[in-house]
Amino acid sequence: MKAVLLFLLPAMIFCSVSLASQDTLPPQEKRIRDLRIVPLPAVASNPANGWMFGFAPSATWYMGDPEDTRISNFVGNFLYTTKKQWIFSFRSNIFLNQNKWILVGDWRYFITSQPTFGLGSTAPNIPAENPNQAGVWWGEQQMDFSLFRFYETVLKRIGDSKFYTGVGYHFDKHSKINNYTNEAGGTNLAFSHDAYNLAKGFSTDSYVLSGFTMNLIMENRDNPTSPYERNFALLSYKVNPTWLGSDQNSSTLLFDYRHYINLSERRKRHLIAFWGYGNFLVSGNLPYMNLPSLGWDMFGRTGRAYAQGRFRGESMVYTEAEYRFPLQQNKETFGGTVFVNAASFGSRTTNEQLFTQINPGYGVGLRVMINKRNRTTISADYGIGQKGNSGFYLNVNESF
Template identity: 45%
Template sequence: MTKTTLAILLTIFTFVAFAENTEKEDKKENKEKNLSIIPLPVIAYNPTTAWMFGVAPGVSWFMGDASNTSISSGLGTLIYTTKKQFMFTAKTNVFLEGDDWNLLGDWRYFITSQPTYGLGTGPQSTKPVGQGIEYDDGQFSEPIPDAQMMEFNYLRFHETVLKQIEDTRFFAGLGYHLDIHSKIKDNLLDLDADPPIITSHYGYQTLTGFSSEKYTLSGISLNALYDSRDNAINPYSGRYAFVNLRVNPEFLGSVKSSSILWMEYRDYIHLNPERPRHLIGFWTYGWFVTSGDVPYLDLPAVGWDQFGRSGRAYTQGRFRGPDIVYGEIEYRFPLQKNKETFGGVLFINATSGSNRAGSKNTTGSNLADINLFEYLDYAYGTGLRIMLNKKSRANLNLDFAWGKYGASGFYLGINEVF
């Protein structure tokens, strides 16, 4: 039995029992109860982190009358791994009374290590590193054909405040965003070797004039949101569209001035009106560096959305570049004839990324000019859903996914992926 299989079996056994107990307690629950807390323990395994142990609590509540106030939610993690990684996150989506205001929060602190694979998508994405970088006239660095492991500390503080526009589902507002990467260790970098080993991170940072040891991105954003979902935790109907234009000026602490655009859309189509859980969900986003240069680890990358749910099958940051477009379709269905406790999903996702900003080496030659949509890297998978709280529709998610280049992963989480 593999470690991944063991982790899956342990998790399913624990939460099937938990769900059955929760179902009994829900019947006794006070109808006026406003707060729901699910203290999810984490026992999981994947190649990036090895064994993970900790807690990932999910919280849901109403800030006003449920008849005119959307449900608020928070997700957290406190995890330690056998690869000596520490991860703390706190992510919130809060609707104030009457939905007059919507507050989005994303706080993280990582002491972690992750592989990086260069910029762009497709088999060319590791170039110029995959065939070496021409660091001097006619002299090339040692090729790196596979993953490049990096260690770093990461602090993120993102807060966005949105005001409802009259009596509609449109919101607009401002945000502040801070990202600090520090104590960066590029494990494969060896400039003293003959020939030297130059990584994607070091090559890009040198080309764009950034430090390879620490960098800060600090900026403000303009935001527009449309959210008609019936439940932000586990939607059965409605639409979601979000646009975020982030400007990172030097006077706010950014190493260089830049701007980044995020555009996102989600939709849900019912297949059986009598079983609202039986549906097809659509999710897509585009993430673009629209001016200036940003540091390597701050470039748009799959798996670095607010809730870290995109790119199932691939490690976080597997596809990175100045332009990323992502899409996903998920078929959701109940597994019981008359109850909603257990459900299943089938999904497929695809990512396309460019390599325009980091494609030139230190001598200016272009070895990996990858355009957006030139390559499409896909993944697919299946999952089990266990409804832990019928009032909030909070689900336990257990997903297994497979992708290209031998990628696969097991994922444990609360609430629907999108």
């Protein structure tokens, strides 16, 4: 399936509004500084949702003196589709005064649909019977569902170092799940979602994953919104006990590492960026839609060239490299990028080992910096993958 996501910004007008510079207050009374809100009206279209209309606002600000406090940011999506779907999300990364604490939030409410293709990295586009699971669909199957997500993590800085440690609470509820396909003979085959959940003892209509995370972060980027140099690392161990509301006990391990190599002291926007990401089921079982999946990281940036959820499994490894460069000799307004990525998924259910199949993607992108001080950037990318998969993506700030 070719997945296309197209955002058309009316008249291509981007509005950056400063609401709270608070320059008249004494330093000790300033709480929020240099608040910049970017309201982006959006029109979007893709095969799963039809046409979508709404807003994709973002904001940046400081919770202390910019000299010793990193920039905070949030990105939101408030969309309604011609298929009567609602997509609401609010994701934030907040640095408190002098970077002593970090608050990370990921809140979502979806009444939506998207295709799923089965487990592992070898799942095809066109529906057929799974050779590794007799009587089960393999390939594109449509799913309607609702999702309520509440993730919030609190991290405390370790002394004056670049390391943080903390805990988080993560809650997901998938409900009103419905599977269907237009392929002939489909009534004789079970859907990948239903077959997996029944085999693992989960409901096929609704399930809850509720757990807490133990986290270690190294935050060394010069600007978390759109970095030019240094690096970032996250190690997160998640426990989902039944006494906290999960349908079954389970645990997962996630790592995320990003590195930025500056190629010019004079033009720091000229750089190479690397990203490594892994998500693994450690113990127990996860419901189908909570398994590691492409495009389901916090900001939905993994897998440019493929649809969200195109690949899924009990284990996931993803890597990406991106060359970023300015397009103007002496100005920073316009920039470009060339990227390549690769993903692999393993599945115990289909007996597919991690790295058996690698799914690459590549593409190009345009960047428009609308706030040079905070580096707030509009990014537009076109990615191409294997087997006819491709996509156009528009986001706020860099992909990683």
